[in-house]
Amino acid sequence: MNLKLERIPNIESNTLQITGSKSETNRLLILQALYPNIGIENVSNSDDSELMQKALKSDEIIVDIHHAGTAMRFLTAYFAVKNGRETILTGSKRMKERPIKILVEALEQLGCEIGYENEHGYPPIRIKGKRPETNSVSLQANVSSQYISALMLIAPSLPNGLEIVLEGKVTSVPYINMTLSLLSDVGIKGVFNDNKITINPCDKISPKNIVVESDWSSASYFYSIVALSDNTSVTIGSYKKQSYQGDAKLAEIYKSLGVETTFDQNTITLKKVSGKLNKLEEGLDLSNSPDTAQTIAVTCFGLGIGCYLTGLHTLKIKETDRLEALKNEIEKLGGQVHITENSLRLEPSESIKKDVTIATYHDHRMAMAFAPLALKTSLYVEDANVVSKSYPDFWLDLKKLGFKILEA
Structure with missing residues (x-):
């Protein structure tokens, strides 16, 4: 039109x-998928958030997130730690031109298993979900904050939590702090000092209702x-x-x-x-x-x-x-x-x-x-x-x- x-x-x-906020909503949707007793009010009615909700409810192998870049990053991490689940995560023509390699390599450091269906470093990707083997990962600090937030959001569900070491000058600090604050709001402890983010493991949380x-x-x-x-x-x-x-x-x-x-x-x-x-x-x-x-x-x-x-x-x-x-x-x-x-x-x-x-x-x-x-x-x-x-x-x-x- x-x-x-x-x-x-x-x-x-x-x-x-x-x-x-689309940014807050999408972070909370991942946390809600990991901890179902989280309630969310004023959820974004954006396409991106609706696609995220649909993807999280899907039992299909192929999950298409169209143009939703945040969903691509967050869901890559989410499906990577879903033990026993195989997922092909794909999107629009433009999404297949947007790099995902940095996040994939960080998840591979944890022992996750992810392969590329077409061009190396870009979606679509095939994810074989498994429990990570380690609790520490490092990546460049000047990358998109969504890569970092994707790791932070899955961190509390891991047996030993996660330590994320950022190499170089950190950019997009507010988005990292947003993720940390939302984790705190639902009762998950995390610390961001210098170039290191530490998120504690959390088996369960008390029922929470968050207004976006x-x-x-x-x-x-x-x-x-x-x-x-x-x-x-x-x-x-x-x-x-x-x-x-x-x-x-x-x-x-x-x-x-x-x-x-x-x-x-x-x-x-x-x-x-x-x-x-x-x-x-x-x-x-x-x-x-x-x-x-x-x-x-x-x-x-x-x-x-x-x-x-x-x-x-x-x-x-x-x-x-x-x-x-x-x-x-x-x-x-x-x-x-x-x-x-x-x-x-x-x-x-x-x-x-x-x-x-x-x-x-x-x-x-x-x-x-x-x-x-x-x-x-x-x-x-x-x-x-x-x-x-x-x-x-x-x-x-x-x-x-x-x-x-x-x-x-």
Whole structure:
């Protein structure tokens, strides 16, 4: 489905409820599969979380997780320690291009048995579940945090727990801390000191009910909308000031882009404030919140200011090469972007072309990051249904704010 977003002068103030965090939900679903007396509320209604639930309930040998990268990583570890179960874990064409070798090699250090069905280092993979032979593993520290979290989530179910040694500089620390905090919430002890993570074994836990915080990555699009508006506010829930999610940095980042955040119990209100904008040209390190990069870059483009974003090395192995995709689409709109393996520099610009068609590259965040530009110009969005991967109600919520959205 392609959509046309007509230009609107401003948005209507409103209150919206955002679905639960995909990151928190998927971690808790793995823990619930290992410890069934965990209850989960405000579960994400994203495609990724629904695919995770379906996979965990499946008795089939072939488990297809489509585009769900988190599910691929977490389920690789989960099925690897399911003694006696054989599973072929596969996904979409893009998923078969996304590397899994680092996680597979870490699990092989534990004695797990995993083979590649096609290209070495990439899905689909054949997993023969078995009880690990050791309780220590090492891997590079600058890899995707999902590899590390996958190991952390299965760790308490192992007879002697698990010690994970990270070699080099650790990136995506907030996601590691999120996993550690959720383990603690359900009663599992773990420690992260220097470059070593130690998770204690746990045979059983007391019944627990966990409420998932709403997704901060999804909140980023409303920060962008408010930043690009003239004078408005949007209230969204359910959020907390002491969040486990690294993307909660948005509240601080968007101060520079004219958005004030007010916390009130379980909601946040985003309000446009007047004042000089910070061009973010001296460098903003997003290594702890890379999923916000697309939104921030597009916001700056819409405001006509430049930005320099770093810490983006993981974006090249997401649903698409997000750095290349951002460069392509912003330049179609009249911007100028320079990218490296790790960074993006946007030059200031004075105008935005109208009626440009934005390609989404099967990437939900491309569709949602560019949508707020309807406050500046009319545009088209290809494959708009891709938002269901993380935020199925996105277009409905934009309509509640007064966006004019038509099928094209």
